[in-house]
Amino acid sequence: MEGSATKGMSLLTLNESETKKTRPKNSYIGRILVKGYNTQLSHDDVESSLRKLFSSCGEITDVYIGVLANNTLRSFGFVYFRGEGAVDKALQLSGRDMGGWNVIADPHPFPKDADCIGAAAVYVYGECAEEKVLGLDGSYIGEHQIIVKLVSARRIYTVHPRRRHRCPFPVKKAKMTSEE
Template identity: 40%
Template sequence: MDESAINGIQSLELNGSDAAIPESRRFRCARICVEGYDTLLPRDDVDTALRKHFASCGEIAHVSIRRNAGSDLSKSTYLNRYAMIYIVGEDAEEKALALSGSDVGGWTVLVDSASPYPKDMSDDELAVIRAEDRYEGMCGARIVVRGYDDLLDADELMSTLRKHFASCGEVAHITLETDEFTATLCRYCYMYIVGDGAEDKAVALSGTDVGGWTVVTWSDPIPKVLTADELAAQRAKERYEASRSLIGVRGHDTSLPEDDIKRAMTDHFALCGDISDVYVFESYAVVIVMGEGAKEKALALNGSELGGRTLVVKSAYNPNPDKRPRISSFPSS
C-alpha cells in the first residue's frame, strides 16, 4: 500500500460533524446478517458469492467475514458461521431479507437484519465502511489486540495504539467496535499494519505496558486460499472430529483391574471405529468412539458377551464436557 493510500485511510477515521452536510449527500445503509455457507470455504470464495447474490439489493459497500472466535480466537482456522453485509440503497434491507432461503451455488442463504442499522450515513461515514472493505482484503498483518479497559474512550484508545505500534510499520486501520447492549468497547480490536516484519514486531510487543495496562497481541492472518486437496482434508478432519461419541457400558466384570477393563473394552469395540479413550468407573465404563458410523456400530453391540457376561451398551452424554467424561446416571433406555 503506497503512502497516499495510507494517508487517505487515516483521514477517513476522522469524525466530523454531519450538521453541514446537505441532504443530497446522505445515504441509506442497511446491515444484514447472513449464514448458511460452508465455514471451511476460502474467505474470498464466500465474499465473491455473497456480493454477486445480493448485488440486486443495492451497492455492496462492505462484506465482513471473520474467522470463528470460539473459545480462543488466536487458534481458530474456520470462518465464522455468519457474515455481515453493508448495502447502500433505498429498501436495501427489505430486498436482502426477501432473498432469505434462496440458493447460492449449492447452499441456502439465511438472512436476518442486524440492528442498529439501517441508518442514514454521511459521505465520510460511508467512506469508512467502503475503506474497511478494502482493509480486510489487503495483504499485510492483521493483529488482534486486547487487555485494555473497555470503558476507555475509543478515540483515545486508537491514538494510544497507533503510537505504541508505530515501530511495527504503518498502522493503516484499527477496527474497534462497541457492544450494542452494554455500550462499552468490545474486549478486542483488530489492527491492520503494513510493513516488513510487521506481524512479528507487533506480536513481540505482547505483554508490554501501554500507559498502565498490559497489551496482549497475536496474529490473525486472513485464511489462505486452499487447494481442492487441502479443503477436502479439512472437511474430512471436521467430519471425523464431529463423529466423537460417548458410549456407556455396564455388565462387565467390575472386579477386574482398571487397565484390564480398558484393554477388554478397547478390543471389544475395536471394529466400531477408533477408540479415543476408555474411562472406568465403579459400576460402568465410558468408551469414546470416533469415525463414520462408529456410534451405530457400538450401540449394535448391546447384548453382546464379554468374558462370559452380557453387556448393556447405551448412548451416553457428558454433563460436564470440560471435565473427565462421566455420566450422572446410566441411561435406562
C-alpha cells in the same frame, strides 16, 4: 478564512452543508446477518457469492465474515448496504440456493438511538486548557450547544467496525539473532 468560504460563513457551516449533501440518509444505510454457508469454504468464495447474490439490492459497502483461530470461517457474517429499501430486498433473497448451500438472511438493524448525537473533536492547547474547555460546557456556538464530555464514535456505519478500529500500521515482530 481561505479558499471558497463565503464572507460571514464559517468553515464549520461549509463542512456541515457538504456533509449533508454527500452523506446518505440513515434509513438508506442497513445491514443483514447472513448464515448457512459451509464454514470450510474459502473466505473469498463465500464473500464473492454473497456479493453476487445481493448486488441487485443496493450498493454493498462491506461484507464481513470473521475467521476463527483454526482458519475456518465463523458461522455467520454481515452484509452492509447503502440504498433505499436495500435491506428489505436482501431479506427477500433468504433461502436462495448458492451452489450447495442456502443463504439465510436475517435483519440486523442498528440500535434506534445509534446516530442521534453528532460530535466533533476539538483540540485546545495551552496553559489551563482543560479547565477552560470544561468552562465551555453548556454554552453555544450559533445554534449548536457545546457539551463537554466523553463521546463515542457514530454507531451507524457502512462498513463493519473492525475496519474502523484496525491499527493503520502493521506490527513488526522483532527478529531474533543468535549470539556468537
